[in-house]
Amino acid sequence: MxxxxxxxxxxxxxxxxxxxxxxxxxxxxxxxxxxxxxxxxxxxxxxxxxxxxxxxxxxxxxxxxxxxxxxxxxxxxxxPLMPADPLGRARVRSLSQDIACEIHPLDNLRVLRYLVKELGASEDAKNAWYRHWVEVGLEVVERQLSEQPATGTFCHGDTPTMADCLLVPQIFNAQRFDCRLDHVPTVMRIFENCMRLPAFLxxxxxxxxxxxx
Amino acid sequence: MxxxxxxxxxxxxxxxxxxxxxxxxxxxxxxxxxxxxxxxxxxxxxxxxxxxxxxxxxxxxxxxxxxxxxxxxxxxxxxPLMPADPLGRARVRSLSQDIACEIHPLDNLRVLRYLVKELGASEDAKNAWYRHWVEVGLEVVERQLSEQPATGTFCHGDTPTMADCLLVPQIFNAQRFDCRLDHVPTVMRIFENCMRLPAFLxxxxxxxxxxxx
CATH class of the missing domain: 3.40.30.10 (Glutaredoxin)
Incomplete structure (x- = not known):
């Protein structure tokens, strides 16, 4: 490959x-x-x-x-990175899409470039935009992870799934842009569990x- | 339901x-x-x-x-709305995500509101933003649909799949905001084929x- x-x-x-x-x-x-x-x-x-x-x-x-x-x-x-049951798969896909469709597209390099070049956004305005979508988006992920009993050591149960493959890179981005993360303790607990595994490292x-x- | x-x-x-x-x-x-x-x-x-x-x-x-x-x-x-083979499923998911992850998130109502309220974008600048992401994003979809032999009456073969469920609403949005569509003839051919079916209507x-x- x-x-x-x-x-x-x-x-x-x-x-x-x-x-x-x-x-x-x-x-x-x-x-x-x-x-x-x-x-x-x-x-x-x-x-x-x-x-x-x-x-x-x-x-x-x-x-x-x-x-x-x-x-x-x-x-x-x-x-396996996907659960065996349709409801579990739907949950993992939904959590993944909460990141891939609601957070990440807004903070892509080409979007940030458009903000600056076409809309004349200042460096501060650009960074505020970045942090806004990350912080609001992760709050949605936190709500589900903290409230739904299917959450375990990882986003869904006690082995990593596709949702963890999406979550971890988003946290790396959040940390790089100094986003607030104290409002998403379940997200951060799972992030830390992932970062103990050799594959994530x-x-x-x-x-x-x-x-x- | x-x-x-x-x-x-x-x-x-x-x-x-x-x-x-x-x-x-x-x-x-x-x-x-x-x-x-x-x-x-x-x-x-x-x-x-x-x-x-x-x-x-x-x-x-x-x-x-x-x-x-x-x-x-x-x-x-x-x-079925998904192909039976892994490569077909990957293609349908990828086309769907080209719309759901690359085009639509940028033109969401909450994003347009942020542009106006927080970044002070004018009505013209907001509409230019909207059209930019639709036109660039649909060009990517067109390139695949026009070049890949798996394209048929619909996005993948001759029956509708998830990709068509994503494509049609995006074209409705594009038309509503007067986006350019003459550069995506395969997209528009498939859109018209979909809109002949009672389910889409x-x-x-x-x-x-x-x-x-």
Whole structure:
């Protein structure tokens, strides 16, 4: 397998965690987002979206982090990252989408660039925007994790699922932008449980071959 | 079943299409987004996210439109809205996420409100923002639909899938905000094929019980 990734891309980080949890080896292909390599001809020839992550598995090209993780779980089922029951799967997908559809899209690099370039947002206004969506969005995740009995050591039960693959990179982003996190204690408890596992440590940005020195 | 919906919510529209394609009856519960009913105490008691759509199926409460559609497909499998093979499922999920994670979150009502209230964006700047993300995002979808042989009468093959449930509401939004659509002919061909089916017509905003007169 080949993973097109950027160390700081949290969508790439999600897939790196899933690959590590399943002990699947892969070649790491760097797409440097800050240098705009995702829109350059080399990557465009591979990727219809011009977005990382992109996974090549034999002849197959897979895009979108949650779709990639579910594919990996279907084709390489051990250990499972999705619950065995439809309601459990729905809960894990919903928690994942609370992050992937409600928080992360608003704080993407290209969105932050638009705020500054097209709307003239100041550095302070841009950072306030970033923190707003993270803090409000994580509150929604916290409410579910703290109130629903299916929560365990991890987001759903006592083994990591796709939801944990989404949660951890979002917390890395939150910490990098000094977001408030004291209002989400269950989220942070689960984050810490994840970060005790070798797979999460091996997938983190600082462990990537393209990490800044 | 009970569906908490708002006629103009495109995430609700996605689920209404899936329910209609499967001929599943449900009670329609209006959550009036423009009057902020989603943050009021009545809906908050039901919904951890304070977002529509929310589906109640017996004792189960389901949230996030793509998670709801996949749940419906697993529990009420006929007609299927997901392909039978892992690569097909990955493609349908990826196309769906290209809309649900890259386009729609940026044009949500709460985001548009933040642009105006917190960043002082003018009406023109707000509309330019809206159109920008729709036009750029649909171009990505077009590239895949026009280049990949799995595309058929619909996004994936010749029967509707989850991807069509996501595509159609996004086009309704695009038309409402006068977005450019002449650069996405395959998208528009599939949109028109969908809108010939009774299920898509029955689910559209103007057919909802809470539609504006």
């Amino acid at each position: 080949e993973l097109y990734s950027y160390f700081r891309s949290s969508a790439s980080f999600r897939v790196r965690i899933a690959l590590a949890l399943k002990s699947l080896p892969y070649d790491y292909r760097t797409v440097h987002l800050v240098r705009n390599e995702q829109t350059g001809p080399a990557f465009a020839a591979v990727s219809p979206q011009r977005l990382v992550p992109l996974l090549k598995d034999g002849e197959a090209t897979l895009t979108q982090s949650m779709a990639i993780i579910e594919y990996l779980d279907e084709v390489y089922p051990e250990p 091996a997938a983190q940005p600082s462990a990537c071959p393209d990490a800044d020195a | 009970e569906l908490y919906s708002y006629f103009r919510s495109s995430a609700s529209f996605r689920v209404r299409i899936a329910l209609a394609l499967k001929s599943l009856p449900y009670d329609y519960r209006t959550v009036h987004l423009v009057r902020n009913e989603q943050t009021g105490p009545a809906f908050a008691a039901v919904s951890p996210q304070r977002l529509v759509p929310l589906l109640k199926d017996g004792e189960a409460t389901l949230t996030q439109s793509m998670a709801i559609i996949e749940y419906l497909d697993e529990v009420y499998p006929e007609p 029955a689910a559209q905003p103007s057919a909802c019980p809470d539609a504006d007169a």
